[in-house]
Amino acid sequence: MSDVTTATEATGTPPDAAPGATSLPVAPAGPATAVDVRGVSKVFATRAGTVTALDDIHLSVAAGEFVSLIGPSGCGKSTLLRLVADLDQPTSGEIAVFGRPPRVAREAQDYGIAFQQAGLLPWRSVAANVELPLELHGVGRRERAARAAELLALVGLTEFAGHFPHQLSGGMQQRVAIARSLAESPSLLLMDEPFGALDEMTRERMQTELVRLCAESGAAVVFVTHSIPEAVFLSQRVVVMSPRPGRIAQVVPVDLARADERTDDLREDAAFFAAVTAVREALHGGHGADVPTRGVDVR
Numbered sequence: 645m646s647d648v649t650t651a652t653e654a655t656g657t658p659p660d661a662a663p664g665a666t667s668l669p670v671a672p673a674g675p676a677t678a679v680d681v682r683g684v685s686k687v688f689a690t691r692a693g694t695v696t697a698l699d700d701i702h703l704s705v706a707a708g709e710f711v712s713l714i715g716p717s718g719c720g721k722s723t724l725l726r727l728v729a730d731l732d733q734p735t736s737g738e739i740a741v742f743g744r745p746p747r748v749a750r751e752a753q754d755y756g757i758a759f760q761q762a763g764l765l766p767w768r769s770v771a772a773n774v775e776l777p778l779e780l781h782g783v784g785r786r787e788r789a790a791r792a793a794e795l796l797a798l799v800g801l802t803e804f805a806g807h808f809p810h811q812l813s814g815g816m817q818q819r820v821a822i823a824r825s826l827a828e829s830p831s832l833l834l835m836d837e838p839f840g841a842l843d844e845m846t847r848e849r850m851q852t853e854l855v856r857l858c859a860e861s862g863a864a865v866v867f868v869t870h871s872i873p874e875a876v877f878l879s880q881r882v883v884v885m886s887p888r889p890g891r892i893a894q895v896v897p898v899d900l901a902r903a904d905e906r907t908d909d910l911r912e913d914a915a916f917f918a919a920v921t922a923v924r925e926a927l928h929g930g931h932g933a934d935v936p937t938r939g940v941d942v943r
C-alpha cells in the first residue's frame with residue numbers, strides 16, 4: 645500500500661533567503677500543490693511481455709517542497725518523473741502539475757528539467773545552451789547574457805561559457821544542464837540523478853547550492869537519487885519506493901534545519917545520521933541495514 649496520506653500536509657512557504665545570497669526571482673504564487681499524482685500505474689509492453697513499472701502511486705508535492713525519490717534500480721523512479729514531465733503517459737491514474745495536466749504544464753514551461761543525460765545542444769556554446777529557455781520566451785539578449793553568466797558562476801563554469809559541450813567532461817556538461825534548468829526560476833524542478841556524474845566535492849557543493857536556491861526561489865523539487873545521504877541532505881520528505889512493480893513503500897519526513905540553513909555542518913549532525921538510518925531501514929523494509937539493496941548508495 646502506498647503511504648502517502650501525509651503528502652498534502654507538507655510544508656508550504658519556503659523560508660526567507662539567506663543574507664548575502666545571490667538573488668533570484670521568486671516563483672509566482674500558484675496552487676499550493678506543485679505535483680499531484682493520483683492512483684498512477686504504468687505498464688510497458690515489451691516483446692517479452694508486459695512490465696508493470698509503477699503500481700497505484702499516490703503522491704502530492706507541495707509548492708516549495710523538496711521531495712526525493714529513492715529505491716532499488718528498476719523500481720520506476722525515472723518513469724514517475726517522466727510521467728510528471730509529460731515525456732510519457734500513465735496507463736491509468738491522473739497527474740496534475742500546479743493543477744493542470746502535465747501537457748499543459750509542459751507547454752507553459754511550468755517546470756525545469758535536469759535529467760541523467762545532460763541533453764545539451766552540441767552546436768550551441770555553453771552560455772547559449774543556458775540561455776536557450778530564455779530565448780524561447782523572448783527574453784532580451786542582454787538580460788539573457790546576464791542571467792547565463794550568473795548561473796554559470798553558480799555552477800563554477802564561468803571560464804567555459806564560450807566552450808562547446810563536447811569540450812567539457814560529463815560532470816561539467818551536467819552542471820550546464822543544471823544551470824539551464826534554473827534559467828527561468830521555475831516553480832518546479834524535476835531532477836533525475838543530476839549529480840550522478842559529479843565528483844564528491846562538487847556534488848556536495850552543488851547540493852548545498854541547490855537547497856539554498858530552492859529555498860530562496862520557492863521552487864518545489866522532485867529529485868531522483870541513489871544516494872541516501874544526498875536525499876536526506878536535500879529533502880523535506882524522502883519517498884522510498886519498493887522493487888518492481890514500483891510502489892511507495894514509505895515516506896520518511898526529514899526534520900532537519902530549515903532549507904536555507906542546511907550547510908555542510910549538517911552532514912556531521914546526529915539528526916542527519918538518524919534520518920539516514922531511517923531511510924536505510926525503510927529501504928530494507930524493516931529487515932535491518934545489512935541486507936544489500938541493489939542500486940542504492942548508502943555511503
Ligand SMILES: Nc1ncnc2c1ncn2[C@@H]1O[C@H](COP(=O)(O)OP(=O)(O)OP(=O)(O)O)[C@@H](O)[C@H]1O
Nearest residue numbers: 688690695697716717718719720721722723724939
Ligand atoms: N520504455 C520502456 N519500455 C519498456 N520498459 C521500460 C521502459 N522504461 C522503463 N522500463 C522498465 O520499467 C522499470 C522501471 O524503470 P525506471 O527506469 O523507471 O527505473 P529506475 O528506478 O529509474 O531505475 P534506475 O535506478 O536503475 O535508474 C524497469 O523494469 C524498466 O526496464
